[in-house]
Amino acid sequence: MKALLSALGYALVNIFETLIRVLPVPCRTGLIKIGNPGKDAPVILTCNYHLTVERMKRALKGMNAYLLIANSRGINVWCAATGGHFTNHDVISVLKTSGIEGLVAHRYVILPQLAATGIESKPVFLKAGWRIVWGPVYAKDIPAFLNSRQGMPDPEVTSKNFSVPGFMRKGLEKSAVMRTVDFGIVQRTEMAVSWAFPFSLIAGLIMLFVWRSGVAFTVVLIWAVSFVIFLFFPLYARLAGDKKKAPGLSRYTVLFDFNRASLGLSAAFILLVAGYGLLTGNFSTDFMLHAGILTLIIVLLLNLDLMGSTPLYKSGLHEDRLLKITIDESRCKGAAFCEDVCPKHCYTIDRESHLASIPRSDDCVQCGACIVQCPFDALFFTSPSGMIIPPETIRRFKLNTLGKRLVDTAGKTAVS
Numbered sequence: 001m002k003a004l005l006s007a008l009g010y011a012l013v014n015i016f017e018t019l020i021r022v023l024p025v026p027c028r029t030g031l032i033k034i035g036n037p038g039k040d041a042p043v044i045l046t047c048n049y050h051l052t053v054e055r056m057k058r059a060l061k062g063m064n065a066y067l068l069i070a071n072s073r074g075i076n077v078w079c080a081a082t083g084g085h086f087t088n089h090d091v092i093s094v095l096k097t098s099g100i101e102g103l104v105a106h107r108y109v110i111l112p113q114l115a116a117t118g119i120e121s122k123p124v125f126l127k128a129g130w131r132i133v134w135g136p137v138y139a140k141d142i143p144a145f146l147n148s149r150q151g152m153p154d155p156e157v158t159s160k161n162f163s164v165p166g167f168m169r170k171g172l173e174k175s176a177v178m179r180t181v182d183f184g185i186v187q188r189t190e191m192a193v194s195w196a197f198p199f200s201l202i203a204g205l206i207m208l209f210v211w212r213s214g215v216a217f218t219v220v221l222i223w224a225v226s227f228v229i230f231l232f233f234p235l236y237a238r239l240a241g242d243k244k245k246a247p248g249l250s251r252y253t254v255l256f257d258f259n260r261a262s263l264g265l266s267a268a269f270i271l272l273v274a275g276y277g278l279l280t281g282n283f284s285t286d287f288m289l290h291a292g293i294l295t296l297i298i299v300l301l302l303n304l305d306l307m308g309s310t311p312l313y314k315s316g317l318h319e320d321r322l323l324k325i326t327i328d329e330s331r332c333k334g335a336a337f338c339e340d341v342c343p344k345h346c347y348t349i350d351r352e353s354h355l356a357s358i359p360r361s362d363d364c365v366q367c368g369a370c371i372v373q374c375p376f377d378a379l380f381f382t383s384p385s386g387m388i389i390p391p392e393t394i395r396r397f398k399l400n401t402l403g404k405r406l407v408d409t410a411g412k413t414a415v416s
């Protein structure tokens with residue numbers, strides 16, 4: 001009975017917080033004990049977005065571990081770290097104030113890989129004495145990650161004054177699958193719901209005043225368009241396609257990101273509506289005019305693709321989509337931090353020549369994680385005009401919701 005109630009509670013939390021996913025939902029920061037952890041237990045850190053914390057607790061069920069919750073202003077890990085709302089300071093703060101240092105005999109903390117866009121290993125080690133280990137992208141993979149065995153521990157990551165805990169002595173292996181964001185059917189469904197719910201609520205309210213008899217039509221249309229876009233997302237993104245289109249052109253198409261996918265989808269829905277009108281005898285010029293304009297607006301609005309909506313496709317709003325990840329081979333030492341944090345599996349490391357290459361650079365989503373983490377500053381972005389965006393800029397300035405690096409993580413202020 002208890003298990004059933006807990007499963008029901010978990011399902012309700014998931015449903016409700018998916019509906020309001022566009023909003024931050026903060027929970028308490030601090031330390032949570034999972035099972036019966038000892039001095040050797042893994043320390044796992046995540047953000048204080050409530051849904052993430054609930055999913056982490058579920059993923060860690062049956063294990064003995066410490067879960068640290070750091071302040072990310074109630075925003076999920078990737079968005080918060082990429083947008084400058086989850087910083088080194090937040091990680092150091094929870095490590096120093098939660099009491100974890102008195103509970104374990106080691107100084108290794110496992111962070112979600114997607115935090116690598118904003119959290120830097122070096123300052124956390126220098127200021128707090130903790131080594132960051134980048135965990136898998138998804139919480140569900142943490143048990144497999146902790147049980148993985150690679151061989152001997154890397155002497156590079158051995159803390160000087162603390163013991164190496166059991167989970168690190170085994171050596172941890174993160175497979176390419178654990179490192180990669182896949183934007184699978186479950187995430188796409190969640191994204192469809194999280195777009196459709198607030199949009200349909202707001203649009204339905206507006207329609208009460210503008211076109212009262214069209215309220216139900218508007219709500220149904222928004223849910224239908226959201227699901228079509230996100231469930232068929234790989235195809236839709238391919239059709240929407242050319243993310244490398246010229247910046248000059250996108251400036252004029254930028255607001256609603258006109259492309260063959262959005263226009264084609266609008267046309268398809270307008271035809272469907274017309275067919276429905278003809279079949280049910282509701283077809284009238286007035287209805288079709290209202291329905292047609294509304295359909296076009298809804299498709300284009302849902303096509304906006306604000307920051308974090310999807311890791312696979314960036315609309316014309318995101319000028320950073322044009323940046324190319326570039327390596328200075330003379331600086332590379334082959335330490336593979338880039339491979340460890342890249343969510344699109346762009347890197348290959350030649351273990352003999354100790355050199356990284358980027359054979360899948362076309363898959364890059366310009367998250368900047370590899371640049372932030374490279375200890376030798378061997379990576380940077382190059383703009384289409386050949387301008388170099390150096391690592392210090394990527395480390396200091398984070399992305400705002402329109403994909404511009406304007407958020408200064410030092411002062412938390414937008415710069416112009």
Ligand code: SF4
Binds near residue numbers: 335349
């Ligand atoms: S690019 Fe940087 S992080 Fe990647 S292998 Fe080379 S030195 Fe290491």
Ligand code: SF4
Binds near residue numbers: 346371
């Ligand atoms: S190669 Fe691109 S996607 Fe991969 S970590 Fe670097 S910036 Fe992100």
